Amino acid sequence: MATYKAPVDDMMFLFEKLRDNSNYNSLEKYKEVNSDLAKDILEQAAKLTETLILPLAKVGDETPAKLENGVVRTPPGYKEAYKKFIDDGWVSLSCDPEYGGQGMPKTISSFFDEMLSAASLSFKLYSELSIGAYNCILHHGNDSIKKKFLPNMVKGTWSGTMCLTEPVCGTDLGLLKTKAIEQSDGTYKLTGQKIFITSGDQDLTENIIHLVLARTPDAPSGTKGISLFLVPKVQVKDDGSLGSRNGVSTNSIESKMGIKGSATCVLNFDEASGYIIGKKNKGLSSMFTMMNLERIVVGIQGLGISEIAYQNALNYSKERKQGKSNNNNTKNGADLIIDHADIRRSLLNMKSIIEGERALSFWLAQQTEVSLHHKDDKIKEEASDLVSLMTPVVKSLFTDMGMEITSDAMQIFGGYGYTKDQGIEQFYRDNRITPIYEGTNSVQAIDLVFRKLVNKDKDIIGRYVKLIQEEIKKNKNQIKIKPLAEKLEEYLKITINFTKWIKDKMKNSKDDVSAACNDYLKVLGLIALSHSWLKVLDISYKELNNNKIFFEDKIETANFFFNRVLPRIESHYKSAISGSKYIMNFKFN
Numbered sequence: 001m002a003t004y005k006a007p008v009d010d011m012m013f014l015f016e017k018l019r020d021n022s023n024y025n026s027l028e029k030y031k032e033v034n035s036d037l038a039k040d041i042l043e044q045a046a047k048l049t050e051t052l053i054l055p056l057a058k059v060g061d062e063t064p065a066k067l068e069n070g071v072v073r074t075p076p077g078y079k080e081a082y083k084k085f086i087d088d089g090w091v092s093l094s095c096d097p098e099y100g101g102q103g104m105p106k107t108i109s110s111f112f113d114e115m116l117s118a119a120s121l122s123f124k125l126y127s128e129l130s131i132g133a134y135n136c137i138l139h140h141g142n143d144s145i146k147k148k149f150l151p152n153m154v155k156g157t158w159s160g161t162m163c164l165t166e167p168v169c170g171t172d173l174g175l176l177k178t179k180a181i182e183q184s185d186g187t188y189k190l191t192g193q194k195i196f197i198t199s200g201d202q203d204l205t206e207n208i209i210h211l212v213l214a215r216t217p218d219a220p221s222g223t224k225g226i227s228l229f230l231v232p233k234v235q236v237k238d239d240g241s242l243g244s245r246n247g248v249s250t251n252s253i254e255s256k257m258g259i260k261g262s263a264t265c266v267l268n269f270d271e272a273s274g275y276i277i278g279k280k281n282k283g284l285s286s287m288f289t290m291m292n293l294e295r296i297v298v299g300i301q302g303l304g305i306s307e308i309a310y311q312n313a314l315n316y317s318k319e320r321k322q323g324k325s326n327n328n329n330t331k332n333g334a335d336l337i338i339d340h341a342d343i344r345r346s347l348l349n350m351k352s353i354i355e356g357e358r359a360l361s362f363w364l365a366q367q368t369e370v371s372l373h374h375k376d377d378k379i380k381e382e383a384s385d386l387v388s389l390m391t392p393v394v395k396s397l398f399t400d401m402g403m404e405i406t407s408d409a410m411q412i413f414g415g416y417g418y419t420k421d422q423g424i425e426q427f428y429r430d431n432r433i434t435p436i437y438e439g440t441n442s443v444q445a446i447d448l449v450f451r452k453l454v455n456k457d458k459d460i461i462g463r464y465v466k467l468i469q470e471e472i473k474k475n476k477n478q479i480k481i482k483p484l485a486e487k488l489e490e491y492l493k494i495t496i497n498f499t500k501w502i503k504d505k506m507k508n509s510k511d512d513v514s515a516a517c518n519d520y521l522k523v524l525g526l527i528a529l530s531h532s533w534l535k536v537l538d539i540s541y542k543e544l545n546n547n548k549i550f551f552e553d554k555i556e557t558a559n560f561f562f563n564r565v566l567p568r569i570e571s572h573y574k575s576a577i578s579g580s581k582y583i584m585n586f587k588f589n
């Protein structure tokens with residue numbers, strides 16, 4: 001079975017040394033959240049994920065969630081683990097204390113998200129969407145809805161879902177058909193079918209709170225006519241107690257390539273009672289509150305699965321002996337595969353991407369908290385702009401890299417990786433959904449380029465580039481970091497040229513832009529990872545004598561990243577600026 005050790009040391013390094021955002025540090029709300037508290041939480045989280053959650057991954061894969069007489073049964077052991085999970089308050093980690101939450105910042109909860117994703121993504125998904133639904137209700141629900149539904153969701157005795165997809169509408173939500181008819185008391189009756197609904201039903205909680213996109217009969221067509229509704233599985237009386245079953249039933253659950261322990265449901269809504277959330281016809285923008293935060297969390301899923309895949313590949317490479325390395329140290333006929341240059345390259349590729357991603361997501365967690373809680377509206381807006389720029393990048397880059405890393409980890413195991421015994425091929429299968437759900441990665445790239453890059457009244461990308469230029473300038477004065485800072489400068493220039501090329505093509509050559517989106521996202525992602533690595537390098541040289549092993553490891557890994565991973569930018573750029581003529585003129589026969 002796969003093993004996992006939560007990377008608490010690396011997380012604590014980031015928490016202690018890279019909490020460099022003065023706007024974040026000025027947030028009154030998190031004044032008490034110091035290193036001791038962070039360490040305590042992360043150590044407990046590590047124990048939970050390494051011992052209780054990790055075994056559930058294999059169980060869920062071998063005994064998937066199933067539908068029995070209209071009721072979804074989660075895999076063996078999930079019920080007991082979920083009870084402990086909620087009893088110990090893990091669902092509520094980042095929720096508002098007003099509703100019973102523990103009020104921890106994303107600088108901590110995102111580390112927990114990573115650990116849970118690594119240990120068992122299937123198990124994680126049963127509570128993940130609850131937090132998404134909680135955030136959406138918190139921001140857009142009225143007071144009586146919040147009071148009625150949030151406390152039990154925060155406790156984890158009720159869960160949440162996100163119901164967007166229908167048989168004919170996935171990416172293009174403008175096509176959705178589910179109907180909502182207003183009743184005389186102001187509630188609505190919803191009728192329609194939703195497919196692919198994560199945790200659409202399960203046997204872990206007393207109630208499930210579905211957030212459903214639907215149309216009222218008078219709604220305009222397309223995305224402008226979509227409203228958001230809260231539809232409980234079991235009706236909730238005014239005193240908060242549970243009433244009768246609502247008109248929501250599980251038609252079937254999907255048989256899937258991975259995350260088999262997670263129940264992905266087809267839900268039928270048959271005149272189900274619901275409440276409108278936010279304004280009529282503005283449902284999509286309310287749902288985006290949930291989707292944007294969720295997209296970052298999906299990126300972190302890719303990071304978590306990458307980490308466990310890397311750890312297992314590293315361990316295996318230190319045990320498996322095959323062939324002779326170039327060092328001629330061979331004893332007993334063969335060397336450990338970790339002695340082969342190509343295996344070392346592959347491991348360092350994984351490690352340098354993973355640690356860069358963790359530092360980037362920690363930076364983003366600080367920006368997200370500022371965007372949500374800072375007192376100054378201008379600072380809030382500036383942080384929110386950076387979060388919106390980086391959300392599609394983190395979602396897509398981390399999950400695509402997750403595919404590369406889980407595939408490479410399997411390769412290191414050779415045939416033992418492809419067969420089931422070691423649990424390695426499951427990482428690849430489990431991760432494969434992450435580039436698809438929460439908006440496919442191509443759609444994220446389109447969002448980045450067509451919406452975030454080209455912004456009428458703001459130059460968000462220009463501000464982001466400036467931030468990186470400042471970091472480069474600072475580090476160019478340090479003799480040891482200078483060569484790497486200059487490398488980043490060189491690739492940043494390519495990125496600036498790429499951005500100009502896109503803005504120019506946007507005027508009259510949209511196919512060229514569409515065909516370049518994925519490459520642009522990768523380029524910006526690699527720049528963002530290098531930005532994080534530069535900050536890590538700066539600290540590492542300053543702290544070298546305090547912990548030589550840890551910081552030398554960081555410096556060497558950064559060197560690998562700048563020399564071996566960052567140059568990918570050039571090929572993305574060159575390929576993209578060849579335009580779309582070889583693409584759009586081709587006739588598929």
Ligand SMILES: Cc1cc2nc3c(=O)[nH]c(=O)nc-3n(C[C@H](O)[C@H](O)[C@H](O)COP(=O)(O)OP(=O)(O)OC[C@H]3O[C@@H](n4cnc5c(N)ncnc54)[C@H](O)[C@@H]3O)c2cc1C
Pocket residue numbers: 162163164165169170171172195196197198199256264433436437438439440441442443446
């Ligand atoms: C396991 C699982 C769990 C899920 N959980 C949920 C959930 O909880 N709630 C929920 O509502 N949905 C959920 N989904 C649905 C998921 O979000 C969708 O599958 C996803 O958004 C893509 O929609 P689609 O499958 O209809 O693909 P389509 O939208 O049909 O896309 C097909 C292909 O076309 C591409 N494409 C589409 N439009 C464009 C465009 N404009 N430009 C370029 N390329 C384009 C896409 O990138 C994709 O490659 C889940 C799906 C799965 C498999």
